[in-house]
Amino acid sequence: MKCTECGNKMTKSVVDHVYRESGLDNVVLHGITKYTCESCGAERVQIPNMGPLHRAIAQAIAHKPARLVPAEVRFLRDHLDLTNKEFAAVMGVSPEQSSRWTSSEPIGVPAERFLRTLALLGPEVVSRDQDDDHEESARVPELSPALFKELLRELPPPSAPPREVPIDLRRASSGWKLETHASN
8 A cells, every 4th residue: 555645655554543533532443454654654544344333332332331421422423423403303402402412511311311222223213214215215223122121221320420431342254343341
């Protein structure tokens, strides 16, 4: 591969990558291909399967054993493909309140529980495409009673403070896999 900055050769390596491009500082991707320019030092990472990766991150956030921090609320809003105004409408709050949840204030417990459920269901729940026959073409994933009960068991207590929890993902043949999830 040639460097897009200077045109010289880039060296390939496999590394662990902190996925700050997601807007989260606590997501580490293991086994990522990185290219480094031998001349100018420019670096490029190759992250495959972005859709499944973001779904895996959303699921890890939904199942995390601590309250959500604003960056995670923002990630989930973006994963659900919602603007701030649309997110506010879905959550039943003002756009100003939803903006505060994604930037500075903790989200309320009932709203957090609803958002975690939406994250497990995925963006298909809140936005459906229509095909030429005006029929819904997106399949809505099922939230089984067992999965819902599991989610409720994993929710942190309302008195718990919001905090980041490390999310370590590794690409596997069947998609992105959560390696570890820190406990309470």
